[in-house]
Amino acid sequence: MSNWRESAPDWFIQAVDSPWEQRFAESGGAKIHYRVRGEEGAPGIVLCHGNAAHSGWWDFIAPALAEDYRVAALDFAGMGDSEERQLVTPDGFANDIVAVIRDMGFDSPPLLIGHSFGGGMSMRVAVDHPDLIRGLVMVDSPVYRPDTDRPGPPRVAKRAYPSMEIALERFRLIPEQPVVTPYAVAYIAETGVMETRKGWTWKARTNIFGHPAFAKHFWEEQAGYFPRIEIPATKLWGSLSALCTPETMAFMQEIAPSHVTFVEMEDAYHHLLLDRPQETIRVLKEIAAT
Structure with missing residues (x-):
């Protein structure tokens, strides 16, 4: 076990120790698997959550x-x-989101917030099922210009350790970056x-982007989805992001519908959930309120 509790601030410990309800939906x-609070x-x-991550990334948010x-x-x-599913496709992961929304039985359409890979899948839900959500927040989720070079797909080595x-x-962050909040x-x-x-191994799939459904035309499809968003949407990104670079953000702003709001976190x-957790909470609360 790590000793993160020794260096974590009180607000962080109280957040991750707070109760939540475990539920499952079929997709x-x-x-x-999903965690419910509130x-x-x-x-x-x-x-x-993002690629090779899990719902616990949100435990302090x-x-x-x-x-x-x-x-x-x-x-x-x-x-x-969550259980493994043999068929690995973008629509399959988007349907995971749809399954949870429907299983929750919200009184009204919820706000959908996704980080990185999760934001990309959330964007597909926003376009294909706009009636299910009231708004979308893409947190440092890139949409690349189809005809330009882009970072190679992150590869997750799922090794077993003694x-x-x-x-x-x-453990390493993908993409790698300075560790601002080690706890x-x-x-x-x-x-x-x-x-x-x-x-001991990670609760993660190995190399999603190596599967044929992602390796061939995925990024071209993503570039086609973004201009088709018709519901309220916000694009939040980190100013030092290795994925949402100035070039990538210029392209996204170029093709974005006029109602998409862009928010940069310095x-x-x-x-950025790890870099600026309290700032992330503040920004997401402001977005949700509007």
Whole structure:
């Protein structure tokens, strides 16, 4: 076990120790795990994690949102505590989100917030199922110009380690960046590892972007989805992001519908939930209120 509690501020410890309800929804033959916080009947928010991550990435963000909202944070199929699904497609992951929204039974359409890969899948839900959500927030989710070079797809090595301690020592952020809040990074690592017959490994799929459905025309499809967003949407990104570079953001602003709002977070990298957690809470609350 790591010693993140020794350096974490009180607000962080209180947030991750706060209670939540475990639920499952069915999507394409897989049980999709999600965490629920907040009072029943309150306006809804659904949180979607990034590639090779899990719903615990929201554990220090969601409790603050749950003060005013009914919040669900899901694990995509094959990640976190959700079941594996043999068919790996963008529509399959988007349907994971749809399944959770419908299973929650919100009184009104929720706000959909996705980080990185989760924001890309959330964008597809916003275009294909606009009746299911009231708004979209894409958190450092890039949309690349189809005819230009872009960063290579992140590869996740799902190795088995002889102990939990060794696994945690090997944990790295993808893309790599300076660790601004070591206690937060240690927390998501500790909650994202599991013991198997072969040893300790990550609750993550290996190399999603290596699957044919993602490797061929995925980024071209994403560039086609973004201009088709018709519901209220916000694009939030870190000024130091390795993925949402100035060139990428210029392209997104070029093709964005006029009703999409752009919000840049200063001094934040791609994983801005980890870099500026309290600032992320403040910004998301402001967006949700509008």
